[in-house]
Amino acid sequence: MRKFYTLLSREVRSYFYSPIAYIVLVFFLFVSGADFYFQLSFMNQRPVSYSVQEAFFNSVFFWFAFVLIFPLITMRLFAEEFKLGTIEPLMTAPVRDWQVILSKFFGALVFYIILWLPTLIYFWVFQAVTHQPAANSIGAYCGAYLMLLLLGMFYLSVGCLASVVTKNQIVAAIISFCVITLHFFSGLISFVLNEISSSTRQLLGYFSAIEQMGTLSRGEIDTRPMVLYLSMTIVMLTLTYQAFQSRKWRL
């Protein structure tokens, strides 16, 4: 376990060695800040039937920034080690393959959580200024941030897999970006197609991140996305492990 913590702490720190962390943080804070500002000014103009959390977590702005950050966070994880050759000292140290893979995944997850922490300030400020009880509903916070965590874990594990199959960071970024956007926008199919049956529409809804976010950010804690994303994360990490091991035999 100590080795895992050693690896994990290096992974987390390594984000802050490179400019990528700061670029992603600034970009993300800018987009989410702008999102919050526009949602609030919109809500100021007329009465609306949704809460500030729903508005913030379901806007186009938000989703746009959301799908972009994962390739940036995950592209270097394995690809950089392969490119620099540092995988060799790493794997000839007495560490297990799964320790390396999980440390990279959780390292990325810690950075992802750090990315989200400042957004809590938005709601705190909103609450302090408006004294709106709706903005203080604990269920909505739990639901929205739970959804962020679940979807984040899934997308980060996709990024891990993309990074382990290539030694080119750009290729890794493109693969994960394509897979993530495909998954994400497949949730929009039911909005685009009119002539699909209601059962198909319902089925698609189960996989739609946008619909799930809508539900959870209202404070309805649904267990279906939890099961879906946790199991998908495990599948992706298992595939990453397999790909990582097979690399050894193909060397």
Add this chain to the structure above:
Amino acid sequence: MIKVENLTKRYAGQTAIDDLNFEVGKGEIMGFLGPNGAGKSTTMRILSSFMPPTSGRASVAGFDIFEQSLQARAHLGYMPENVPLYNDMRVTEYLDYRAALKGVPHRRIAERVGDVKELCGLKEVEKKIIGALSKGYRQRVGLADALVHEPDLLILDEPTSGLDPNQIRQVRDLIKNLGKQHTILLSTHILPEVEMTCSRVIIINKGRIEACDTPENLLGRIRTASGVVVEAKVGSDNGAEELKKIAGVRDVIAAAEGDWQIFSLRVEADTDVREEVYRMASARHWTLRELSQRKATLEDVFVEITHPDAE
């Protein structure tokens, strides 16, 4: 300390190493010698558990490299070729991380890292970012990393490649000192290095072991390595033809330098023709300015073994 049995590694379609068998005893400095692409790095990567062999077995410090890979890795310090390092970490930070990763107890990390920095001469760059270090310092960081957990065995893949002559000398001295406490397997294609540091040498070519012996015995085995250099004014004589008549001389190469002729003689093993050359020169009234024997080096052994038909 190292035991290799029938080790074979095939890449897609080609055999990198073919049925290797050798042993390295405790306290030995074993030199691993061979032309580029002979399979040196492949063997070392297999021994350090970085990649599995296609067939055969090997053990390090008594642990099978495949079945008990973690224990084997804990007992060896490996320095890969070209020393890949995390360029954005600082030297001390990197060594601390590596020490923890290799299971050095928490309270001993500072002491061990301090020791290896001292040993490898890294004190003056300890706060620098690795990416900003010169090649020589990177090499030393790699060596410090290999040493930090006090391994029984060191595997060093071309520890002196890309260094300048002074740095090579420093690293060589360091390795010699390390050899007092550690078993070392090092690969190189710089031959004087092997002659000076190693207690035994394996010469590998095209994935096969061609020779495995002490440097002295290898030199003894060589048949026609020694040569004699003669510089003389021979007047109107055909010097090369005359010298060839001396018993034991196999071949003469002549070159001119003004009035002087320089002859390089290749002679049979264990024969000294210098006396004969002198007699011939005085009988024919040649003016002699140099008459010297060139000792066979490991380079000659290497060339002879790896290119048997180059002559």
